[in-house]
Amino acid sequence: MASNIRYPYKGQGDQGFDVFAGAHAPDALVGLYRAMLRIRLIEEEIERRYHQDQMKTPIHLVIGQEAAAVGCCSALRLSDLVYSSHRTHGAYLAKGGDLKMMLSEMHCRINGCVGSRGGSMHLIDKAVGMAGTSAIVGGVVPIAVGAALAIQMKREDRVVVVFIGDATTEEGVMAESLNFSALKKVPIVFFCENNFYSVQSPLATRQPARDIRAWAESHRMPALSVDGVNVLAVRDTVSKAVAHARAGRGPTFIEVPVYRFRAHGGAGDDSKTGYRDVAERAAWEAVDPLLLFRQFLARTAQLTDASVMHMEAEIASEIAGAFEHALASPNPTEADLYRHVYAD
Numbered sequence: 001m002a003s004n005i006r007y008p009y010k011g012q013g014d015q016g017f018d019v020f021a022g023a024h025a026p027d028a029l030v031g032l033y034r035a036m037l038r039i040r041l042i043e044e045e046i047e048r049r050y051h052q053d054q055m056k057t058p059i060h061l062v063i064g065q066e067a068a069a070v071g072c073c074s075a076l077r078l079s080d081l082v083y084s085s086h087r088t089h090g091a092y093l094a095k096g097g098d099l100k101m102m103l104s105e106m107h108c109r110i111n112g113c114v115g116s117r118g119g120s121m122h123l124i125d126k127a128v129g130m131a132g133t134s135a136i137v138g139g140v141v142p143i144a145v146g147a148a149l150a151i152q153m154k155r156e157d158r159v160v161v162v163f164i165g166d167a168t169t170e171e172g173v174m175a176e177s178l179n180f181s182a183l184k185k186v187p188i189v190f191f192c193e194n195n196f197y198s199v200q201s202p203l204a205t206r207q208p209a210r211d212i213r214a215w216a217e218s219h220r221m222p223a224l225s226v227d228g229v230n231v232l233a234v235r236d237t238v239s240k241a242v243a244h245a246r247a248g249r250g251p252t253f254i255e256v257p258v259y260r261f262r263a264h265g266g267a268g269d270d271s272k273t274g275y276r277d278v279a280e281r282a283a284w285e286a287v288d289p290l291l292l293f294r295q296f297l298a299r300t301a302q303l304t305d306a307s308v309m310h311m312e313a314e315i316a317s318e319i320a321g322a323f324e325h326a327l328a329s330p331n332p333t334e335a336d337l338y339r340h341v342y343a344d
């Protein structure tokens, strides 16, 4: 099977928590775990209900990639802006996007976060800086660069992070965006979740054997790699890139190796179709970001089974309430179709 997979490597995930933990209050560490757990449980409930066909939207689950979203967004301020591609759920929730509005959107209700026009691939919540997403691979990247340019021109004290996948680095607009950002030193972080697949095509069938990080660096900007299953390492690396941008020193590219435990789209896993090895997925599941961090927090006496059960119950109740809210929400009317339409 053609593959450029370099991870998981020996000791991944577990090796790093001690290194970073000292910089955080224990409450903050538990908060990061809770944020990842919340995304996992929301995703599992979406997956569980998806076959009921009440959610009228494609979905791209982030189960397995939670440490990347939470580590990244926890390094940002509310006023910072996040843009993302089609795999939106993690970034939206980690940036603080409203769950009820997200689920209403996924049920095509008028009180959805974009008024039932976008579905799961277009989650926006401007109140928390979740600024824009696009289903067109690479489409959001120049929009994010433009937002960073506007911030620079208006001398605002904020930064932009754009979530992209490994396949996005194959789009022409990516080279233009890296070039322009490096030239103008706009305050942006390119956050590349490399999950090694584009739909069902492995990296090796799409790119020559190259190091994505080094490719980005060749555009004359700092480029870093960070262990995407270690929430603290991700947070630390993004914090450095954000400080660099805030200081007016321009963009940073971060490559974040991760693995999606589910299919490219929809519910369940699609490994049985043969495009990826079931054993490969199992190796990554052994370094599940939630599992490793929970083990670390238990070992350092910051989390107990009872406290996790309490968290799970609280989150389950929030999720049930949010689904109830979405299902009880009104559908758009015909008149709603014409709102935001400016041409005859």
Ligand SMILES: Cc1ncc(C[n+]2csc(CCOP(=O)(O)OP(=O)(O)O)c2C)c(N)n1
Binding pocket: 085, 086, 087, 135, 136, 137, 138, 164, 165, 166, 167, 168, 195, 197, 198, 199, 264
């Ligand atoms: C311009 C464009 N080409 C193709 C597609 C179809 N498509 C949707 S998602 C996807 C894979 C994108 O992979 P990646 O950017 O690595 O993100 P991932 O899905 O792995 O998170 C493709 C090819 C698209 N939406 N837009």
